[in-house]
Amino acid sequence: MQVTLLKSKLHRVTTTHSELDYEGSCAIDGHLLDVAGIREYEQIQIYNVNNGERFTTYAIRAEDNSGIISVNGAAAHKASPKDLLIIATYATMSESEAESFKPKLVYFNEQNRITHTRNTIPVQVKEAS
Numbered sequence: 001m002q003v004t005l006l007k008s009k010l011h012r013v014t015t016t017h018s019e020l021d022y023e024g025s026c027a028i029d030g031h032l033l034d035v036a037g038i039r040e041y042e043q044i045q046i047y048n049v050n051n052g053e054r055f056t057t058y059a060i061r062a063e064d065n066s067g068i069i070s071v072n073g074a075a076a077h078k079a080s081p082k083d084l085l086i087i088a089t090y091a092t093m094s095e096s097e098a099e100s101f102k103p104k105l106v107y108f109n110e111q112n113r114i115t116h117t118r119n120t121i122p123v124q125v126k127e128a129s
Contacts, residue, residue: 007091008036008104012049013112015083017070027062027070028087035114037104038089046071049084059087067112 010032017027026044038044040061047054057075062068069087071079079085093101102119109115 001095002092003095003098004090004092005098005101006103007089008038009089009106010036010038010085010087011105011107012084013069013087013108014110015071015079015081015085016068016112017072018076018080019070019072020074020076022070022072022076025060025072026057026075026087027060027068027072029066029068029112030061030064032106032112032114033059033061035104035117036089036106038087042089045088045090046075046079047086047088048079049086050080051078051083053078069112 010028013032026046028038033040038059041058043056044059045054045056055075055078057073062070069085071085105118105121107115107117
């Protein structure tokens with residue numbers, strides 16, 4: 001059996017550009033791609049924290065250490081500069097591969113600089129009031 005798991009996540013990056021008149025995709029600072037293990041032209045899922053939009057496109061490499069997160073082409077209708085995004089990739093693997101797999105989770109400040117990385121998501125439970 002094959003399962004699909006979260007492979008990597010750029011958590012709460014800030015959109016720097018939204019370019020409608022551009023051949024589609026999402027340009028992402030190359031250093032951020034490397035840290036998260038996202039390949040150029042890899043399919044990505046984007047979740048817009050500000051407006052709830054969710055869409056699929058592919059990653060292209062922007063200049064290393066530029067902080068660029070540019071949503072391009074038709075997808076530019078779904079994100080504006082300063083919107084917070086979660087960018088995720090997924091991988092299909094066997095059950096045995098999944099047993100030891102850990103995702104690459106990358107977290108950011110407002111300038112799209114890495115604050116920390118993890119390979120697990122802490123569970124937060126709020127007390128009922």
